[in-house]
Amino acid sequence: MKRRExxxxxxxxxxxxxxxxxxxxxxxxxxxxxxxxxxLRFFTADEARVVTxxxxxxxxxxxxxxxxxxAGVVIFIDRQLAGPYGRDKYRYTKxxxxxxxxxxxxxxxxxxxxxxxxxxxxxxNFASFTVDEQIKKLTAIERTHFFQLLRTxxxxxxxxxxxxxxxxxxxxxxxxGYPGPQMSYRNEIDKHFGQPWRPKPASLEQVMGRPGKPWExxxx
Amino acid sequence: MTNLKPxxxxxxxxxxxxxxxxxxxxxxxSQSVAVFERGIPRQTxxxxxxxxxxxxxxxxxxxxNTAEETITHRHSLKDTAVPxxxxxxxxxxxxxxxxxxxxxxxxxRFLPDVFKLRxxxxxxxxxxxxxxxxxxxxxxxxxxxxxxxxxxxxxLMGISGKAGNLRGQKIDGGNVFEGPRQQEYxxxxxxxxxxxxxxxxxxxxxxxxxYPTPAANLSESYKNPDGITRPGCAYxxxxxxxxxxxxxxxxxxxxxxxxxxxxxxxxxxTGSWVRRIVHKDGRATGIQFTDASGEEFFQPAxxxxxxxxxxxxxxxxxLSKIGKPYDPAARTGTLGRNLTHQVQVATRAFFDKPLxxxxxxxxxxxxxxxxDGDIGLMGAEDGLLRVGMIAVSSNGDGPIGSFGAMPRGASxxxxxxxxxxAALAWKDHSASISMAGEHxxxxxxxxxxxxxxxxxxxxxxxxxxxxxxxxEFKQREFAARIQAKIAREMGAKFDEGxxxxxxxxxxxxxxxxxxxxxxxxxxxENSVVNRYLQHWDVPNLFVVGASAFPQNAAPNPTLTVxxxxxxxVDAMIHQYFKHPEKLI
Numbered sequence: 021m022k023r024r025e026x027x028x029x030x031x032x033x034x035x036x037x038x039x040x041x042x043x044x045x046x047x048x049x050x051x052x053x054x055x056x057x058x059x060l061r062f063f064t065a066d067e068a069r070v071v072t073x074x075x076x077x078x079x080x081x082x083x084x085x086x087x088x089x090x091a092g093v094v095i096f097i098d099r100q101l102a103g104p105y106g107r108d109k110y111r112y113t114k115x116x117x118x119x120x121x122x123x124x125x126x127x128x129x130x131x132x133x134x135x136x137x138x139x140x141x142x143x144x145n146f147a148s149f150t151v152d153e154q155i156k157k158l159t160a161i162e163r164t165h166f167f168q169l170l171r172t173x174x175x176x177x178x179x180x181x182x183x184x185x186x187x188x189x190x191x192x193x194x195x196x197g198y199p200g201p202q203m204s205y206r207n208e209i210d211k212h213f214g215q216p217w218r219p220k221p222a223s224l225e226q227v228m229g230r231p232g233k234p235w236e237x238x239x240x
Numbered sequence: 241m242t243n244l245k246p247x248x249x250x251x252x253x254x255x256x257x258x259x260x261x262x263x264x265x266x267x268x269x270s271q272s273v274a275v276f277e278r279g280i281p282r283q284t285x286x287x288x289x290x291x292x293x294x295x296x297x298x299x300x301x302x303x304x305n306t307a308e309e310t311i312t313h314r315h316s317l318k319d320t321a322v323p324x325x326x327x328x329x330x331x332x333x334x335x336x337x338x339x340x341x342x343x344x345x346x347x348x349r350f351l352p353d354v355f356k357l358r359x360x361x362x363x364x365x366x367x368x369x370x371x372x373x374x375x376x377x378x379x380x381x382x383x384x385x386x387x388x389x390x391x392x393x394x395x396l397m398g399i400s401g402k403a404g405n406l407r408g409q410k411i412d413g414g415n416v417f418e419g420p421r422q423q424e425y426x427x428x429x430x431x432x433x434x435x436x437x438x439x440x441x442x443x444x445x446x447x448x449x450x451y452p453t454p455a456a457n458l459s460e461s462y463k464n465p466d467g468i469t470r471p472g473c474a475y476x477x478x479x480x481x482x483x484x485x486x487x488x489x490x491x492x493x494x495x496x497x498x499x500x501x502x503x504x505x506x507x508x509x510t511g512s513w514v515r516r517i518v519h520k521d522g523r524a525t526g527i528q529f530t531d532a533s534g535e536e537f538f539q540p541a542x543x544x545x546x547x548x549x550x551x552x553x554x555x556x557x558x559l560s561k562i563g564k565p566y567d568p569a570a571r572t573g574t575l576g577r578n579l580t581h582q583v584q585v586a587t588r589a590f591f592d593k594p595l596x597x598x599x600x601x602x603x604x605x606x607x608x609x610x611x612d613g614d615i616g617l618m619g620a621e622d623g624l625l626r627v628g629m630i631a632v633s634s635n636g637d638g639p640i641g642s643f644g645a646m647p648r649g650a651s652x653x654x655x656x657x658x659x660x661x662a663a664l665a666w667k668d669h670s671a672s673i674s675m676a677g678e679h680x681x682x683x684x685x686x687x688x689x690x691x692x693x694x695x696x697x698x699x700x701x702x703x704x705x706x707x708x709x710x711x712e713f714k715q716r717e718f719a720a721r722i723q724a725k726i727a728r729e730m731g732a733k734f735d736e737g738x739x740x741x742x743x744x745x746x747x748x749x750x751x752x753x754x755x756x757x758x759x760x761x762x763x764x765e766n767s768v769v770n771r772y773l774q775h776w777d778v779p780n781l782f783v784v785g786a787s788a789f790p791q792n793a794a795p796n797p798t799l800t801v802x803x804x805x806x807x808x809v810d811a812m813i814h815q816y817f818k819h820p821e822k823l824i
Contacts, residue, residue, distance in 0.1 A: 123745035179639035180294035198639040201291035204474035205599040
């Protein structure tokens, strides 16, 4: 059994305490101190650092608001890859494997775990590149299946329910003014026409009073 | 192989059609009915913590497991098909309730001329003007015959809507182009969203006739004729691709299962994968299935009802060697012919103001049928025979799926700071104006068994041979022009270019409306089943579902599927059981 790997990150990088304005512009009230050790399910700590850096280029933290690092996108991706999705448990994986026309989508044999492992390897010492070098490197691979997965997963990690490991402190939802899975808008749907209506976000667990069952935790 | 105790009726598939058949038969006869569903059991309580966009809307947790079985696709006879390795252009369901659990709830009646399309087109254009490869044919039933059955289906689900043609009287605010209805909808329309209210105002100014999309998402609490009470919709925005937590969206589990639970002559067996219909000398003798542990069973039955999804209806007949497979080159055989999907085109409209589009219901929307069928065609449009409906729907934008919608040119890249800034600036500022169009049947679009790829048991997968033709491109181009007019009237920014003339693709979601393969007709020469969905060659086998549609109409199929199911089961109860050896 392989040694358990951890990703060590400053606590402030994962959520922290954010406020948001009615216009949906978040700002940090107060950063938390110290570091957090997050156990990894699939990545090695080195791989996690590469993925963190690449996701930060795709969805950067900048003047428009927080990005992939604060949302904990790497933790989201790590869990997706370790779960049934990463192992292609629900994809048709019988051969023969043939390349076809683009209208038939991804016909490759590699599952997401394998695609990431190779893709990260090809990025080399990415985490220590300058920002410009990182952008240049990602631009060079932006048509690859690996990059398309990475981009898609970055958006998913920004905006999926925090039970999946990303969207820490609901910062993704605060960023776009999404209130989370509320039980009812019966009295709101036909109001607020033309005006932003941004109720305070809540996670599925906060709304339901009990945790959801993320698919990545499925056994077998 | 274990032999089970015989039952009167074995039903394959526990979705809308199979369970509706079972409900009607067990209510009116003493026949024992056993339903075999290959997926898991389901009930409303299962949906309490499923409002999760990632697992349900994106990873498609409720759908069939493509690792176990999928389809293959090729564009033409000369190509080699490859597997659809993950869900894309349509989403077959699994488990009790089937696709009826995760559907949106759109519940339309088809236009009367749809049911006699071959006759209608020939009279209007002359046979010589129709494309040579056109395979459309008249249904074996008319709108007038289906009207009371449409009404039964609407009552079953409590459809929310507004009549536009009540016994011939046209009513503004409803669909004035619909066939005559005998009754107003069981419940009033759903509320408007901002987007649907803007669409309605704009199309009115343009002189069109907007109406609320008829929906199985209840606008208010409703008790159906079976005594099942369901609450009004909460507009939570988790509807299509989800099960409804409160039962406001009609699903087999909240509409049919509670009634069936009280019936002594009903059993439901989940985890039971039916692999063959066993038959001898033109009679079905039962079904063969494999349970979740891998054990094989033979279930003898006096009558077999094949009531799975369109895909598996055709596939199971082919695997069981019932009927003659269609050969598009020789133009012989009937099984698998007239495969149709639905023709779609969307215009993304961008607004100055936010839409709060996270709120919505599966089929909350405003639409026009001014171009459904050939209503809005002047005859001058070269080769364009049929178009479709145009609508704006507010079914609840999730933050993942809706992120990144922006006008063309708003960002050069689709990642990085410039893209992020533009995506945030345009978030919650856009809606799709889209067409659902009639898909005509062609000789070259069909289903058969794939020669190479197999399912988890080693049985051949179903193969699609399907591509768009010039007619579908014309439909899209025509609709896109109307949609541009509407977007302009709504004050929106949008992409002015015509839609691409691309091949059929299996990647992008279009709709889960797949029809044909075991079509109904007036003779064994042009169809697999008769008007009562009884198999021509095997009279004690009924094949129920959208597989019976000779071609698609523009609207979504579920309500018509239910109406046909009533047609079939009524004939079974009143005629077939007296003489099960004969065709009705």
